[in-house]
Amino acid sequence: MSSDSDLTARARIRDAAIALFTERGIAGATIRDIAQAAGVSSGLLRHHFGSKEGLRDACDEFALARIAQVQTRFVGSQMLGPIPPDVLPLQQYLVRALMDGSPRSTEMFRRAVDQGEHLLGDLKVETGDLRAFVAVVGAMKMGMFLMRDQLSAVLGEDVGVPPGYLRILRASIEIFRQPLLTPEQADQAMRALDRISLHEGERP
Template sequence: MTTARSKSGNPKRDGKVGNLRTEQKAQTRALILQCALEVFAERGFDGASVRDIAGFAGVNHGLIRYHFADKDGLWKAAVEFLFNRLHEEMAAPPEDAKLAPLEQTKSWIRRYVRYCARHPEHARIMVQESIRDSDRLRWAVKRFIKPDNEETRRRFRRLVEEGVYPDIPEHSFNYIITAAAQSMFMLANEMKYIYGLDVASDDVVDAHAEAIITLLFDHRARRAAVRRPKS
């Protein structure tokens, strides 16, 4: 009985070539999706074209059509790529499990602010779709945003139960943090012209995260300590 031989006659070499091609395909796909996110964020779904995205990515227009069928398929693939990356970058480090709920939340805010600084296209795309109240927004909410909000809701309830935070509406807590974390990076050019700041700078990003934490938590704690009567 004979078996099919590899093209080169060297299975190990062919395996390496196959792995390299798979890696290259994955890199090309990631490049296309990132370019799609940036174009959709800047121009909106209606203003973006598959041909423009292909040109931005430096790939053949037909390649995008082959892999994603149409613009709607490309948008959904790009947004799925976006949220998968969010989940990867927002994953808590193992040492956070030992922290109290408040310190876990501070760590979570720091990670989220850094994510927003690296990927301002995330917020811009969601704003574009929310303005239009599109079917795409409803798809993203059902598949990603609403399930993700469950974690924020649980985090908020723990803070309330610990007496760390007042029992305000959960949606207010969620969108206060979301807006505070995202807005400076969405409006990077405005920040540059008003304050002369590069909002992508690590120092600016980290200072912004600490400012949010101070306003939400540490400022209240210091005021309480000042008001506490001496025994």
């Protein structure tokens, strides 16, 4: 059975790994660097997580579970409250983890879409393809993090930390709260896509 100190060390290792994986990428952060940042030995890190791959799995699970918890609370209350201070670093970690393009990161995105599909399904979002809706919204949101340097340069402040992050959140809310197409334009575009799909289906 683990002692309280073991649990504290495990959390310190996990938090240090999340910070270094975000900063350097998965490949760029070594077991030794993570252990040093956490103030523990490499042996203790391996005792808790087995390997860097095991540590990454634990970081993925923690980040996904925490963000899902916040999203569930938001969907349940239908109110956007204060952003918990630990959420932004976890979002940045998940985006960095997805950037490596590995099967592991693809599976992580799949799970995030599964979670989003479950949450938005209860809201009865107006869409003919809920999974595609959730996946595209997720990719658009992650794009803000992937383009952190470009957004920061254009806006003149670091959007990876408050208040820059709050600024781009306000912009995203403004985008979502107003239609960029009239209902007529949207219907016309959908009919055009339906015609294209029909023609594609007729090809040999």
